[in-house]
Amino acid sequence: MNRKVQSIIRKFRAATGEYLWAPPVSPGGAATLMNFPVTEAEDMPDIAADSYSIAFGDFQRAYLIVDRMGIRVLRDPYSAKPYILFYTTKRVGGGVQDFDAYRLIKFGTA
DSSP states (O other): OOHHHHHHHTTOBOTTSOBSEEOOSSTTOOOEETTEEOOOOTTSOOSOTTOEEEEEEOHHHHEEEEEOSOOEEEEOTTSOTTOOOEEEEOOEEEEESOGGGEEEEEOOOO
């Protein structure tokens, strides 16, 4: 969720009157929502009609990042001496591995 959604969620209370949101316990720690850690992502949309503003789940299980070993280095044969240009490339990719490991929370029109 983004910072604006967090400011709204911080006001939610349980039936017992306790806040669902808990600030970080130690410096550099993460805030929690119902004892689950919260990560801020400014790319998530604000709360609006039919918006998916909160993503919840185990993202280590849901998403796989593939980092191929090695870096390719190509020397530019046309650069003027004494200056030599090098082009480096590295292959990295990723994708959803388990769609059941996370959920997007959709807000209604009411």
